[in-house]
Amino acid sequence: MPSTLLIPLAARARGNHYFPWLACGDAVAAGLLERLGTDVEPYLNDLPTVLNVLWRTRIIRDTAQGFFLRHPGGQGVNLGCGLSHHFQWLDTGANHWLDADLPEVMALRRQLLPARCPRTRLAEADITQPGWWHRLGLPPRAAGSGAAAAPALVVCEGVLMYLEPGQVQAVLHEFAQCAPPGSRLVLDVLTHRAVGTAGRHASVGPTGAEFRWGLARLADLSAAHPRLALRHAHSVAECYGWAGLALETLWWPWLGAPLYGMVELEVTTP
């Protein structure tokens, strides 16, 4: 499963060539690939996945920049960060950023991408183990005085679809339970019809990872906790113009959710 991190890394490093209108201008990814010396050509032949990654990078960047405009000194965290480096686009000069992943990935990341700014941190985390919010030192739900704490921004891309549905519910529940009101979670989602099909996926298949969680309805996300509200949902179908949108509309009763989409959840005060 950790080896899947090469798929988005390759797309951010080299995908600009195929989809210049979605170019993310990642200043770090290409250098990392060079140092890793891995052949990523097969990933670049899977153009729909390259497009998915560039499209989601754009949405994450825009969402996060909007969040830090409202909260210039706020805390951001990337759960299952792999070798991504979103802080290159998000540094306000006052905000804080945490990159967290499984220990074996963080060992690699510490060598290749050590934290160089005093406002950034690296941490080992397994988000299937309850208590990760506090273990990562993320802002508590209320400040010491009982006042509301500053909200946090959580990014979780290319991660949750590989977990069991119960584990995803627990991650959503912990975020909603522990994060201060106004906190946002940006994540990517697959339709439940994709579950069990990773073997047929051009890039994911060879890694041996499997899609275990998918959405039957977008409303299932906010149903995970009374404090969760769905703020935005996008489908990658929008990248394929009217034909993509028409096909998705036709299939919607069967898909129940975007084939591949991005959603933003907010912690509210019920």
Ligand SMILES: C[S@@+](CC[C@H](N)C(=O)[O-])C[C@H]1O[C@@H](n2cnc3c(N)ncnc32)[C@H](O)[C@@H]1O
């Ligand atoms: C497809 S990669 C995505 C990496 C990164 N988010 C990106 O877009 O470049 C999936 C990542 O999820 C991480 N991951 C998988 N299970 C995890 C868990 N239980 N806790 C934390 N990270 C996990 C993997 O180690 C891997 O880095």
